[in-house]
Amino acid sequence: MADTHETITGNRGLQLEESLIFEQSSEGRLGVDLAEPPHVENRLGGLEREGPIGLPDLSEPQTVRHYTRISQNNYGIDSGFYPLGSCTMKHNPRLNEKVARLPGFASLHPLQPVSTTQGALELIDACAHWLKVICGMPAVAMSPAAGAQGELCGMMAIRAALEDRGDVRKRVLVPESAHGTNPATAAACGYAVDTIPANERGRVDFDAFVAKLDTDVAGIMLTNPNTCGLFETDIIKIADAIHDAGGFFYCDGANLNAIMGRVRPGDLGVDCMHINLHKTFSTPHGGGGPGAGPVVLSEALADYAPLPFVTHGEDGFDLVEHKTGKAAKAFGRLKGFHGQMGMFIRSLAFMMSHGGDGIRQASADAVLNANYLLAELKDTLSPSFDGPCMHEALFDDSFLKDTDVSTLDFAKAMIDEGFHPMTMYFPLVVHGALLMEPTESESKETLDQYIDALKGLTAKAKAGDAAYFHDAPRLTPRRRLDETSAARNPILRWRPPVDEAEAAE
Amino acid sequence: MLAATGAKSMEDIYCDVPAEALLAKTIDLPPHQGEMEVERAISAMAAKNLNAAEVPSFLGGGAYRHHVPATVDAMIQRGEFLTAYTPYQPEVSQGTLQYLFEFQTQVALITGMEVANASMYDGATSCAEAVAMAGRVSKRKKAIVSGGLHPHYRDATSTISGLHNMDIDLAAANYAGDEDLISLIDNDTACVVVQNPDFFGHIRDLGPLASACHEAGALLIAVVTEIVSLGAITSPGAMGADIVATEGQSIGNALNYGGPTVGLFAVHNKHLRQMPGRVCGQTTDTEGKRGFVLTLSTREQHIRREKATSNICTNSGLCALAFTVHMTLLGETGFARLAGLNHASAVTLADKLSGVAGVEIINETFFNEFTLRLSGPAAAAVEAMAAKGVLGGIPVSRLYPDNPDMENLLLVTATEVTTGDDMDALVTALNEVL
Numbered sequence: 029m030a031d032t033h034e035t036i037t038g039n040r041g042l043q044l045e046e047s048l049i050f051e052q053s054s055e056g057r058l059g060v061d062l063a064e065p066p067h068v069e070n071r072l073g074g075l076e077r078e079g080p081i082g083l084p085d086l087s088e089p090q091t092v093r094h095y096t097r098i099s100q101n102n103y104g105i106d107s108g109f110y111p112l113g114s115c116t117m118k119h120n121p122r123l124n125e126k127v128a129r130l131p132g133f134a135s136l137h138p139l140q141p142v143s144t145t146q147g148a149l150e151l152i153d154a155c156a157h158w159l160k161v162i163c164g165m166p167a168v169a170m171s172p173a174a175g176a177q178g179e180l181c182g183m184m185a186i187r188a189a190l191e192d193r194g195d196v197r198k199r200v201l202v203p204e205s206a207h208g209t210n211p212a213t214a215a216a217c218g219y220a221v222d223t224i225p226a227n228e229r230g231r232v233d234f235d236a237f238v239a240k241l242d243t244d245v246a247g248i249m250l251t252n253p254n255t256c257g258l259f260e261t262d263i264i265k266i267a268d269a270i271h272d273a274g275g276f277f278y279c280d281g282a283n284l285n286a287i288m289g290r291v292r293p294g295d296l297g298v299d300c301m302h303i304n305l306h307k308t309f310s311t312p313h314g315g316g317g318p319g320a321g322p323v324v325l326s327e328a329l330a331d332y333a334p335l336p337f338v339t340h341g342e343d344g345f346d347l348v349e350h351k352t353g354k355a356a357k358a359f360g361r362l363k364g365f366h367g368q369m370g371m372f373i374r375s376l377a378f379m380m381s382h383g384g385d386g387i388r389q390a391s392a393d394a395v396l397n398a399n400y401l402l403a404e405l406k407d408t409l410s411p412s413f414d415g416p417c418m419h420e421a422l423f424d425d426s427f428l429k430d431t432d433v434s435t436l437d438f439a440k441a442m443i444d445e446g447f448h449p450m451t452m453y454f455p456l457v458v459h460g461a462l463l464m465e466p467t468e469s470e471s472k473e474t475l476d477q478y479i480d481a482l483k484g485l486t487a488k489a490k491a492g493d494a495a496y497f498h499d500a501p502r503l504t505p506r507r508r509l510d511e512t513s514a515a516r517n518p519i520l521r522w523r524p525p526v527d528e529a530e531a532a533e
Numbered sequence: 534m535l536a537a538t539g540a541k542s543m544e545d546i547y548c549d550v551p552a553e554a555l556l557a558k559t560i561d562l563p564p565h566q567g568e569m570e571v572e573r574a575i576s577a578m579a580a581k582n583l584n585a586a587e588v589p590s591f592l593g594g595g596a597y598r599h600h601v602p603a604t605v606d607a608m609i610q611r612g613e614f615l616t617a618y619t620p621y622q623p624e625v626s627q628g629t630l631q632y633l634f635e636f637q638t639q640v641a642l643i644t645g646m647e648v649a650n651a652s653m654y655d656g657a658t659s660c661a662e663a664v665a666m667a668g669r670v671s672k673r674k675k676a677i678v679s680g681g682l683h684p685h686y687r688d689a690t691s692t693i694s695g696l697h698n699m700d701i702d703l704a705a706a707n708y709a710g711d712e713d714l715i716s717l718i719d720n721d722t723a724c725v726v727v728q729n730p731d732f733f734g735h736i737r738d739l740g741p742l743a744s745a746c747h748e749a750g751a752l753l754i755a756v757v758t759e760i761v762s763l764g765a766i767t768s769p770g771a772m773g774a775d776i777v778a779t780e781g782q783s784i785g786n787a788l789n790y791g792g793p794t795v796g797l798f799a800v801h802n803k804h805l806r807q808m809p810g811r812v813c814g815q816t817t818d819t820e821g822k823r824g825f826v827l828t829l830s831t832r833e834q835h836i837r838r839e840k841a842t843s844n845i846c847t848n849s850g851l852c853a854l855a856f857t858v859h860m861t862l863l864g865e866t867g868f869a870r871l872a873g874l875n876h877a878s879a880v881t882l883a884d885k886l887s888g889v890a891g892v893e894i895i896n897e898t899f900f901n902e903f904t905l906r907l908s909g910p911a912a913a914a915v916e917a918m919a920a921k922g923v924l925g926g927i928p929v930s931r932l933y934p935d936n937p938d939m940e941n942l943l944l945v946t947a948t949e950v951t952t953g954d955d956m957d958a959l960v961t962a963l964n965e966v967l
Contacts, residue, residue: 046631048631048634048635048638049635049861050638055865055866057864058863058864058867059602059604059862059863059864060602060862060863060867060871062867062870062871062874062949063870063874064870064873065873065874065876065877066877067877068876068877068880068881071879071880071883071896071897071899072736072765072766072876072898072900073736073737073738073897073898074738075736075737075766075767075898077763077764077765077766077767077768078767080865081642081643081763081764081768081865081868081869082642082865083639083642083643083860083863083864083865083868084864085865085866085867086861086862086864088602088604088862091604091608091858091861091862092604092607092608094861095608095611095614095632095854095861096608096611098627098628098631098632099608099611099613099628100613100628101613101625101626101627101628101631102614102617102625102626102627102628102629103613103617103622104612104613104614104616104617105612105616105617106612106613106615106616107612107616110618112618115618117616117618120615120616123568123571123572125610125615126572127571127575127576127579128789129606129787130575130576130579131579131584131586131587132576132578132579132580132581132582132584133579133582133789133790134787134788135585135586135587135787136582136584136585136788136789136790137590137592137598137788137790137791137924138596138788138790138791138792139592139594139596139791139927139931139932140583140585140592140919140924141915141916141919141924143916143919144582144583144919144924145583145790146581146582147577147578147579147580147581147582148578148582150578150581151578154578158562161560161561161562162560162562173654173655173792173793174654174847175847176847177654177658180696184692216696216697217696218696218698258549259547259549259550261549261551263551264551264553264554287550289556289559289560290547290550290556291550291554291555291556292554292556292560295553295554296551296554306847312615312616312851313616313617313618313619313850314609314614314615314617314850314851314852314854315614315617315618315619315626315628315850315851315854316618316619316620316629316651316811316847316848316850317652317847317848317849317850317851317852318654318792318793318847318849318850318851318852319847320793334692335688349931350934359692360688360689360691360692360693360695361657361685361688361689361691361692362658362689362692362693363654363655363657363658363689363792364595364596364655364656364657364658364683364685364686364689364780364791364792364794365595365655365791365792366790366791366792367791367792368792368793369790369791369792369793370789370792370793371792371793376575377571377575379562380563380566380570380571380574380575381565381566381567381568381571382565383562383563383564383565383566384559384560384561384563385559385564385565386564386565387560387562388560392543395543395547396534396535396538396543397534399540399546400534400537400538402538403537403538403539404537415548415549416538416540416545416546416548416549418549439622440624443622443624443625448618448622448625449622472534501624501625504624505624505627506623506624506627506818506822506824507624507819507820507822508624508818509623509624509816509817509818509825509826510816510817510818510819511623511816511826511828513816513817514814514815514816514826514828515814515828515830515831518648518805518812518814518828518829519814519815520634520637520648520649520805520813520814520815520828521634521637521638521641521647521648521649522635522638
């Protein structure tokens, strides 16, 4: 077998071993064209740095080769199918990258006079308009840096609105299927988290929810479609009930991709919802960010939106940066400057490319792809719930019963088949969850190959070949990694070997 | 495909949506457009901006224009980096994990700290998270925030750390660089937050402040908005900081109208488990080969839920990669040289401005940014200079609109990209508008 073939270098054809930059340094090598600084009488106040920092010196070709080689140890959407449920790994069009790099945006300083940044403010305003129309909401706070910060923004707006009417409340209701950020956000805003159970259909148990409602409940944080990939059928009733109790409806918009252009959160009674631009509107995930998390707001919450925001002034667009006038009730500021401009440009390009018609088509395609997976796999894997799904298909691990193969093992075997695994063990309401989100980007051919692989692996597991799964993956740059020792004895930075010897003494 | 699902139409598939909420028609937005049309429309918006790279520009104030080598963008646009998710599957994410490990090491080295996380949203949120962390470590609530801290950082910290039950004590805005923070420290103090060089450009020795903090059982949080300065001046770690919370935009990242950027966060080992954000650690695989994984995730929201150290989920991955690639190109030699060029540029600018009537330089010390007192309101001068095609700095009044002491103050920055001609243009423009 190819994977037992030993080589002298440790390289294996196109699979190349690459050391750390710190292990490739040769003093005095330089990867930039910078002249020696001229001599000046320094104004550093006697605080000049003494001694070397310890950074490695590499040339430009070394640097290019290093990052190219390590990039090849990564799997991205460009590499293949990435059905990571709840993460919306759709194609990232390169037009979006191109326009984000236009010098008129990339070289724009955030504190230039607003008279010199009218195009940027126009773009933010245009992006905001698309988001408001798609969501059917009257206002949007653009500045949150990511989804989790968007959640914080929404919950702070709710808190500010409640406090403004002298109604301090203590609890926030969160379904047990929620993303971990939801309870973390509610707690960060000073609320006690009260968990709502799911019913046997994977939705919020409406009666249990109503039983928890009282004048101490600030709001509910509900993902819709929910993390099981299901539309919350009682959502309008839930919104009405929370409003009747004087609370607010926070919707986690992580799954907007299933409904954009078809269902407007505003029509469902939502008071605020963050939008992960890096999911629904295709700004690149970038190995973990940067994201962007604008928050659409209802009339009741709009006045509390954080600083800054764009307004239409007499001489064009204006930027409100201080807590006066229109912004008197703003709850504060969440980050430096004006939000993730680079992401606004990319998502506007995505939205304009799709148009109102294409956005509606994309959500249907995403939902159809997920239902195709669900239909083709329902007799092989074990679907968690009956009926059609939205943009992601959820299975539990009962199909692996008595095989000695876990969800994790099964997912690792998918890697050897050339796929990124699905989301595993989330949502928590399903045992050994496998959550698959194909998005609208994937062709039927890709889905069919994936389905064949899942069927083949299931047959292998049921045939008793558990060892195959326990050893997977075999064909990756690294085999399974020891996460326990990584956490127990954290090595979080490189140190020169001599340090290690000293440390051992 | 629809037939395979057993549904007759998409309406069947959307059967769980309440009928009254299901839109029958396309929403009221323009129809789809081709690549050419979209590029044309967005380019037209870009063209309405006065691009800071094309005119003499002296803006800093937490966002700095530097030369980013072409290699950086070529590397971060590799699809394997650009289109990957968070590296939760380490066997197919060693590329991301390895650069995060390198990034963490670089950040720890330049800040003079023991460990760093895999990045935060930006400098302001990094600062806010540092204050919240100081509350957890010290089990105290009072945070003293310097009047020399960037106003956006002061505001973001008030907004975000206020949530963590921290009492934020904002010292009065101080443009002279002579505030006394030590006298404000008491036994209830969780932390002191100080920026160096500060918002107005002053450099200070943090040593005495660090000692005072430690005597009182408080933590010193050092903020740096211009990370290039650490190539020239003593690191915050060496001066006794307990947490270093900085903005890393200057290395590898364009201005982008202020976002996205990359927050850096570094601490000492003893506080490691109270540090927010993702962390990458070294380990081995089943064959004994070195590899990397995300670790210490028991602090994080997806495990701890409401008990997490922070609700933060993402880092600033691709911006961190840009930082790492640029820092690798620079290396020890290049980073020191870059810092030297910046400082020399600013000293030259200060020399040229010192002869301009109606301009007084406030700073004794600075790195690449300093404060001028003009003979009239700075905002009007900046507008008038912009009309002449010179982005002449930041009127401090934009950030402190209601403070009469700030009205005439202008913050100016010179970096390695600032030319002698640019400086002469600023001198001319100031002579004309003052």
